[in-house]
Amino acid sequence: MADKLRIQLPRHAVTTARLGALTTIYEVTSKVVDDRFAFIPTEACVAILQGVLGRAQQLFPLIDVYGFHFLSNHLHLLIGAPTLAHKSAFLEWTLREISKRINKLLGRTGSLLEQNHCIQVTTLEYALQRLRYIMGQATAQMLVRHPADDIFASSTPSLLFGKPVEGVFQYAGQAPLQVRVRIDRLPGLEALSEKDHRALMWTLADGLAAEARPKRKKAGVRIPDPAALRRIDPMTRPKERHRSPAPVVHGPAEHHEEWREAHDALRAAYTVSTRRYYAWQADPSQVLIPWPPNTLPPAFARPRRPRAGAA
Incomplete structure (x- = not known):
């Protein structure tokens, strides 16, 4: 259990412009099982994905969403969370609902998403880089010439044009809910006017398009027609798998080294606490040792997990 311990470095928390409270920024990535193209950008699929994300924001109001992108066989989220417990609860609900609803759309059962990779972003400069990376997903894969042309479910229409990012969420037996995904201002950019912020986003997008152009030309790749992208079989898999x-x-x-040192120390403390817990189960006279701060205790040891709809 401790080998997969998730920690946070609280020293690198930032103040969220929306709430005026400390938050930790994370990039979340999750791949579709077997790399299947489950997130084909049909109208129905886009509505479901954005609907789940919009509903998740309503249920978990302490979570910021700075950017997102669903590209064929994987997703990226750039979020802010006040604690590991809040982040875990938000992701558990969101990824479960995405899996359930996309499975229903595709007429399939079983697991849809692999375990997510959640990586803390420790500086505002790197946060902007990760937002740029997320915005450029379809451009880098040579599916569109420019992020402004992106047809996949993403935060790009809001960042570049100020357009609402909307979706549909429906509980069984109830009327569908029209929901909107709130794209929060990335910490460090709150002083920018709306005009200047949009100009910055366009600078990022134009740079992505310029970088992709010579690569596309060298590869001899033609941009596919959007209608053709929407007709791809969701069970398709990429010809090559790129893993890094x-x-x-x-x-x-220096933050990488800081994380490794903190992780080693917290993992050792976490292991001691877990062993003491099992010893206490066998002998209640044993003294419990709390799980270390800045870690996520095992589910059975959490006093109260933040629930959907709880502030």
Whole structure:
């Protein structure tokens, strides 16, 4: 259990412009099982994905969403969360609902998403880089010329045009809810006017398009027609799988070392607490040792998990 311990570095928390409270920024990535193209950008699929995300924001109001993108066989979220428990509850609900509803749309059963990778972003500079990376998903894959042309479910229409990002969420037996995904201002950019913020986003997008152009030309790839993208069989898999090792944090080199040292220390303390807990179960006279701060205790040891709809 401790080998997969998720921690946070509280020293790198920032103040969210929306709530005026400390939050930790994370990039979340989750792949579709077997790399299937389950997130084909049909109208129905986009409405479901954005509907789930919009509903999640209503149920977990302490979570910021700075950017997102669903590209064929994987998703990216750039979020802010006040605690590991809040982040965990938000992701558990959101990814479960996405899996359930996309499975129903595709007429399939079983697991849809692999375990998510959640990486802390430790500086505002790197946060902007990750937002740029997320915005450029379809452009980098040579599916569109420019992020402004992106047809996949994403935060790009809001960031570039100020358009509402809307979806549909429906509980069984109830009328569908029209919901909107709130795209929060990334910490560090709150002083920018709406005009200046949009200009910055366009600078990022134009740079992505310029970077992709020579690569696309060298590869001899033609941009597919949007209608053709929407007709792709969701059970399609990529011809090549690109895997790269994930960093422990998105930040400068010294923050990587800081994370490793903290993780080693917290993992050791976490193991001691877990062993003491099992000893206490066998002998209640044993003294319990609290799980270390800045970790997520096992589910059975959490005093009260933040629930959907709880502030």
